[in-house]
Amino acid sequence: MKIVNIAWRNVFRHTRRTIITAAAISVGLSSMIFMNTMMNGADKMASRNIIDFETSHMEIFAEGYYREEGVFPLDTIVENVAFVVDEVTKIAGVKEITRRVKFQASISDGIDELPVLGMGVDIENDNRIFRIRESVVAGTYLQGEGDVLIGENLASDMALDVGSYITIITKDRNGTYNAYDLTVTGIINTGHPLFDRNMAIIPITQAQDLLALGPGVTEICVLASDENRLEPLKARISQAIGNDYEVLTWKEMNAAIFEISGFKRAGQFMIALVVVIIAAVGIVNTMLMAVMERIPEIGTLKAMGFSNTGIVKMFIYEGGIIGIFGSLLGCLFGLLVSMYLVHVGLDFSSVFENMDIVYPMKFIIKGEIDYLNLLFVFLFGVFVSVVVSLWPVRRATRLEAVDALRHV
Amino acid sequence: MNLLRLAYRNFFRNTRRSLISGLSVALAITAIIFARSYIRGIFQNMSGNVVKLVSGHITIKTKEYERRERLIPLSESYELSKEFYDAIPAEEIQLASPRIKFGVLLGEEELSVPALGFAIDPDKEREIGGIQKRLIDGGYIESGKKEAILGTGLAERLDMTVGDTLTVITRTAYDSPTGLNFVIKGIFQTGIGGMDRNIFYVPLDISQTMLDLEGRTTEFVILLKDPSKAVDVVRSIKLGDEYAVTSYLQNPVLRWVNLAQAVYSFFYVVILLVACSAIANTMLMIVFERTKEIGMMKALGLNNLSIVGLLTIEAAIIGIVGSFFGTIGGTALSYWLKYQGIDISMVSSTASADMPFGPIIYLAPTPFIITTAFLLGLIVTVIVALLPISRATRINPAKALKTI
Numbered sequence: 001m002k003i004v005n006i007a008w009r010n011v012f013r014h015t016r017r018t019i020i021t022a023a024a025i026s027v028g029l030s031s032m033i034f035m036n037t038m039m040n041g042a043d044k045m046a047s048r049n050i051i052d053f054e055t056s057h058m059e060i061f062a063e064g065y066y067r068e069e070g071v072f073p074l075d076t077i078v079e080n081v082a083f084v085v086d087e088v089t090k091i092a093g094v095k096e097i098t099r100r101v102k103f104q105a106s107i108s109d110g111i112d113e114l115p116v117l118g119m120g121v122d123i124e125n126d127n128r129i130f131r132i133r134e135s136v137v138a139g140t141y142l143q144g145e146g147d148v149l150i151g152e153n154l155a156s157d158m159a160l161d162v163g164s165y166i167t168i169i170t171k172d173r174n175g176t177y178n179a180y181d182l183t184v185t186g187i188i189n190t191g192h193p194l195f196d197r198n199m200a201i202i203p204i205t206q207a208q209d210l211l212a213l214g215p216g217v218t219e220i221c222v223l224a225s226d227e228n229r230l231e232p233l234k235a236r237i238s239q240a241i242g243n244d245y246e247v248l249t250w251k252e253m254n255a256a257i258f259e260i261s262g263f264k265r266a267g268q269f270m271i272a273l274v275v276v277i278i279a280a281v282g283i284v285n286t287m288l289m290a291v292m293e294r295i296p297e298i299g300t301l302k303a304m305g306f307s308n309t310g311i312v313k314m315f316i317y318e319g320g321i322i323g324i325f326g327s328l329l330g331c332l333f334g335l336l337v338s339m340y341l342v343h344v345g346l347d348f349s350s351v352f353e354n355m356d357i358v359y360p361m362k363f364i365i366k367g368e369i370d371y372l373n374l375l376f377v378f379l380f381g382v383f384v385s386v387v388v389s390l391w392p393v394r395r396a397t398r399l400e401a402v403d404a405l406r407h408v
Numbered sequence: 409m410n411l412l413r414l415a416y417r418n419f420f421r422n423t424r425r426s427l428i429s430g431l432s433v434a435l436a437i438t439a440i441i442f443a444r445s446y447i448r449g450i451f452q453n454m455s456g457n458v459v460k461l462v463s464g465h466i467t468i469k470t471k472e473y474e475r476r477e478r479l480i481p482l483s484e485s486y487e488l489s490k491e492f493y494d495a496i497p498a499e500e501i502q503l504a505s506p507r508i509k510f511g512v513l514l515g516e517e518e519l520s521v522p523a524l525g526f527a528i529d530p531d532k533e534r535e536i537g538g539i540q541k542r543l544i545d546g547g548y549i550e551s552g553k554k555e556a557i558l559g560t561g562l563a564e565r566l567d568m569t570v571g572d573t574l575t576v577i578t579r580t581a582y583d584s585p586t587g588l589n590f591v592i593k594g595i596f597q598t599g600i601g602g603m604d605r606n607i608f609y610v611p612l613d614i615s616q617t618m619l620d621l622e623g624r625t626t627e628f629v630i631l632l633k634d635p636s637k638a639v640d641v642v643r644s645i646k647l648g649d650e651y652a653v654t655s656y657l658q659n660p661v662l663r664w665v666n667l668a669q670a671v672y673s674f675f676y677v678v679i680l681l682v683a684c685s686a687i688a689n690t691m692l693m694i695v696f697e698r699t700k701e702i703g704m705m706k707a708l709g710l711n712n713l714s715i716v717g718l719l720t721i722e723a724a725i726i727g728i729v730g731s732f733f734g735t736i737g738g739t740a741l742s743y744w745l746k747y748q749g750i751d752i753s754m755v756s757s758t759a760s761a762d763m764p765f766g767p768i769i770y771l772a773p774t775p776f777i778i779t780t781a782f783l784l785g786l787i788v789t790v791i792v793a794l795l796p797i798s799r800a801t802r803i804n805p806a807k808a809l810k811t812i
Binding site: 024027106114259260277279285 | 422435690
């Protein structure tokens with residue numbers, strides 16, 4: 001306890017030096033927190049977009065359907081829909097379930113033709129899982145056959161409006177070309193680029209007609225009651241419906257996106273780490289000065305019977321206290337900047353407006369604070385400060401009391 | 409002169425402390441040189457891909473085509489007349505060639521794969537080493553033959569390989585259905601996921617016939633001998649009002665990378681300030697522990713300016729030593745990675761054609777990056793050190809001499 005007291009007082013022997021050292025480490029730590037907040041925000045937005053519009057928590061396909069991203073084969077589809085729906089509805093932990101059909105198509109306004117992703121949705125219960133109905137910004141949601149919903153960007157690209165007529169052209173499962181004339185009933189703005197730029201949504205019955213699928217669908221979407229326990233639910237579903245089907249969670253289907261995000265995180269962590277290392281060199285410098293200027297003092301302590309452990313402890317506490325100050329300051333500052341990100345956000349949308357950016361979100365990044373990470377960063381700062389203090393302190397232990405006292 | 413010698417000797421009074429202060433600057437300079445070379449490497453990688461594979465240094469389209477570009481409207485074509493060729497300054501040009509993009513749905517039976525056809529002049533494009541350098545299987549296409557080369561991902565999605573027949577069914581510029589069978593001559597891989605998955609190349613002349621665009625094009629691509637003249641050449645091309653002449657520098661991604669470079673500059677200064685905190689501390693201590701000495705010097709008649717000069721020179725020596733080693737470290741690291749490259753194929757395989765960065769980033773250090781980093785290190789060191797040093801002017805010689 002006394003040693004802590006001595007260390008505490010030592011810290012304030014050079015207040016200015018302490019402040020500069022602590023400020024340096026706090027800059028490093030706050031940049032770590034800032035980057036984490038930004039990446040979390042981006043990831044969360046992407047996840048929400050995927051779950052709320054694209055895949056729900058998990059999807060059931062016919063075995064062999066899911067091959068590669070961007071391929072929508074019609075040769076392996078879920079034929080016995082009633083069986084799957086019945087079985088899955090019985091399973092505990094399944095909250096909602098809906099059917100969807102995805103297919104490659106073109107739409108034409110009579111002049112231009114553009115490839116899009118077609119999607120047939122169950123008008124009745126798609127909205128219990130997905131948020132497409134809430135995203136309609138003009139016109140209304142699908143009312144029945146002959147209606148189509150398109151994204152805002154697609155509408156402006158093709159100069160379409162509510163009430164415009166378009167033709168949807170596709171090949172059915174037998175390879176025959178089919179086309180339907182449709183009326184745009186509504187325009188959606190989801191914030192998910194795929195939906196806003198490249199998607200035509202029609203009632204599922206019409207899609208089944210168009211593609212000659214009969215009652216078959218390409219996928220069955222499942223919303224879980226507990227989104228943190230998807231794996232056990234997936235196992236239960238797989239067991240109930242057997243080997244003819246494949247169940248994939250939204251994370252599995254979007255592994256590539258989270259891989260990129262992991263890569264970016266690693267890169268940004270490296271940058272922040274460099275800053276922390278540079279700040280740590282500053283701590284080494286400060287502690288070295290502290291040891292050097294107190295050589296006679298150390299000699300006195302030793303002569304009075306202070307053990308080496310006591311002296312090491314004294315300096316470690318000193319380094320630790322500087323570390324705690326720096327880390328507190330860093331966390332506080334990082335939190336402030338993060339708050340700005342959470343409440344205001346960074347707007348990159350003008351830059352990325354018309355680009356295919358792979359990441360399923362629009363570029364208004366809003367932060368998401370991870371308090372656990374904040375704690376980790378704090379402890380990391382203190383830990384680094386203590387560890388780097390060890391090296392200069394080692395010198396103090398090697399001093400002989402007699403020599404030290406004579407040192408001027 | 410004497411001040412310099414004095415400062416030099418002072419540097420070695422506490423060598424370890426001086427070196428550690430210098431070390432933090434060295435680390436920062438290394439990081440800065442690395443980061444700048446890396447971003448420049450990404451820029452070069454992307455602009456290389458944009459220029460060679462997508463738009464050339466200069467693209468000429470009609471304004472209407474540009475407006476509706478995402479729909480690839482073949483109806484917005486223009487004639488490749490003599491007047492058109494006359495408008496292009498021949499002496500600056502390495503390659504000038506029409507390119508036509510057209511969208512199709514490929515695939516047999518129930519399979520539908522949207523793809524983008526690039527109609528190119530095989531002989532001209534061979535000279536600039538664009539796509540034919542990326543072939544990993546088979547050979548290159550020839551003018552006048554119904555041949556195609558496919559991206560790896562596209563070939564995989566279609567389950568096709570060299571020697572197979574690719575049936576292309578699309579619409580002509582006059583919106584009537586048209587189609588041709590092409591023999592797959594080769595497979596290319598750019599490492600850019602979006603290109604490898606979506607694009608195939610076919611000869612220009614065949615495609616012009618297929619699309620009812622004889623003697624016409626929708627896009628015209630120019631490669632320059634000297635890319636830095638792009639903006640001047642764009643200005644010198646005098647075409648009618650309906651044409652849009654754009655340089656590769658207007659590409660949104662490249663502009664974004666340029667913007668990122670500017671934003672990062674702010675970050676470099678933060679890194680340096682953190683590094684200089686060590687020097688600030690050192691100078692603070694130096695002024696503190698030499699109070700008596702400084703008092704003595706003042707008593708002997710040295711003015712404040714000389715004392716500040718003496719200490720500033722000492723700080724500058726630390727800054728020079730740190731910047732020097734940092735520069736050596738950063739230069740070595742970035743030149744090593746310039747030849748070694750950093751493999752980012754995992755990320756680039758998901759990159760879209762709009763953001764064409766290749767699988768390996770080669771760092772691109774320049775003497776400018778290296779010198780500015782060195783100077784920045786030195787200047788920021790001196791500026792940061794001046795604050796603690798200024799305390800030395802407040803030392804009262806009479807009082808200082810009395811302290812022990």
